[in-house]
Amino acid sequence: MQQDSTTPQPTPRQSIVVIGNFDGVHQGHVNLLAEAQAQAPGLPLVVVTFWPHPQSIIRPGTEPPLLTNLPDRIELLRAAGAAEVRVLPFTRDVMGWSPAEFVDRTLMPLHPAVVCVGANFTFGKKAAGTVETLRELGEGRFQVHEVHLSEVHDAATCSTLVRxxxxxxxxxxxAVHLGRPFRYSGVVVMGHQRGRELGFPTANLPVERGHAAPGDGVYAGWLTVDGEAERMPASISVGTNPTFDDVPDVVVEAYVLDRDDLNLYGRTVHVDFVERLRGNVKFEGLESLIAQIGADVERTREVLGLSSS
Structure with missing residues (x-):
C-alpha cells in the first residue's frame, strides 16, 4: 500500500551521544558516560568510538599499545551504561573530514539531543575541531556538555597514565585508574612444555604486537576461560623467560594454582593482574628455578587471600 505523502512521519527518537577513543575504558571514561546519562536520563546513551586507533592512520608507527581489544572495549562500554556502541572505522578518508563533515556524517544520523565529550576532545582534519567548535556546529541542533578529566591520587586519569x-x-x-585489574586476553598456544616438566603447567599467551601488557616480571592474578564464570587463582610470568634462550617474544604465562588437569589449548582466556611479585631473574639451575616458582605460588596465595594448600 502506498503511503499518503501527507501522513505525518514519526519523529526519530533522540539520543545522548558520547564520542571518544575509549581505549581501556578507564574510570574517566566510566565517569564521562555516567555524567552524559545524567544530562537526559530518559534518552538512550550512544557511544561513538574509533577503530583502529586514529594515530595508526594519522602517523603510522607512533600509535600507542592498546589496553583493550575491540570486543572487550565494546563489552566494557555496555557495562558502563551504553545502550549502543557505534564503531567508526578510522580511515584516511575519515581523517580528511572537516569538523563540519564529521558532525554531519557521524553525529546527526544519531539524532543527538546532547553530545558529551572530554575536555581534551578534538576532531576533524588535523584535529582542527575543539569543544568550542562542536558547540558552534551544534547550535540550534544539539547541546554540548564538556566533562573534565577525572583524578585519582591527584593524577588525571587517562590511557597514557595507565600504559x-x-x-x-x-x-x-x-587498576586504581581502570577501576578494575588490567586484563590481557588471548588464545592459549603450545609452548615448550617446560612448565609442565617442572610441575607448573602454564597457559601461554603471546603478546600481540600493538597490544599493551605489564612489564617483565612475575605477578599474582586470576585466569578466566572465556564464556565460563569460574575465576581461577594464577601465578603469572610476563617476558621472554631469561633462564632459557629459546623464547624470543614476550609471552604471558599463567599457572593456575594446584591445577594440572586443564586443557586450554586453542581456547580464549582472560588473565587479570592483581599485584607484581618480583622482576624476572636468570636462574643458573632448575632446582633454584623450581624453588622460586614455589615461593611465587605461595606469595600469590597471600596476595589473593587464599589459604595454603
Whole structure:
C-alpha cells in the first residue's frame, strides 16, 4: 500500500551521544558516560568510538599499545551504561573530514539531543575541531556538555597514565585508574612444555604486537576461560623467560594454582593482574628455578587471600 505523502512521519527518537577513543575504558571514561546519562536520563546513551586507533592512520608507527581489544572495549562500554556502541572505522578518508563533515556524517544520523565529550576532545582534519567548535556546529541542533578529566591520587586519569604504570609493572596503580585489574586476553598456544616438566603447567599467551601488557616480571592474578564464570587463582610470568634462550617474544604465562588437569589449548582466556611479585631473574639451575616458582605460588596465595594448600 502506498503511503499518503501527507501522513505525518514519526519523529526519530533522540539520543545522548558520547564520542571518544575509549581505549581501556578507564574510570574517566566510566565517569564521562555516567555524567552524559545524567544530562537526559530518559534518552538512550550512544557511544561513538574509533577503530583502529586514529594515530595508526594519522602517523603510522607512533600509535600507542592498546589496553583493550575491540570486543572487550565494546563489552566494557555496555557495562558502563551504553545502550549502543557505534564503531567508526578510522580511515584516511575519515581523517580528511572537516569538523563540519564529521558532525554531519557521524553525529546527526544519531539524532543527538546532547553530545558529551572530554575536555581534551578534538576532531576533524588535523584535529582542527575543539569543544568550542562542536558547540558552534551544534547550535540550534544539539547541546554540548564538556566533562573534565577525572583524578585519582591527584593524577588525571587517562590511557597514557595507565600504559605508563603497566610498563613499569605497577599493575595495582593501573587498576586504581581502570577501576578494575588490567586484563590481557588471548588464545592459549603450545609452548615448550617446560612448565609442565617442572610441575607448573602454564597457559601461554603471546603478546600481540600493538597490544599493551605489564612489564617483565612475575605477578599474582586470576585466569578466566572465556564464556565460563569460574575465576581461577594464577601465578603469572610476563617476558621472554631469561633462564632459557629459546623464547624470543614476550609471552604471558599463567599457572593456575594446584591445577594440572586443564586443557586450554586453542581456547580464549582472560588473565587479570592483581599485584607484581618480583622482576624476572636468570636462574643458573632448575632446582633454584623450581624453588622460586614455589615461593611465587605461595606469595600469590597471600596476595589473593587464599589459604595454603
Amino acid at each position: 605508563e604504570a603497566l610498563s613499569h609493572g605497577e599493575v595495582s596503580e593501573a
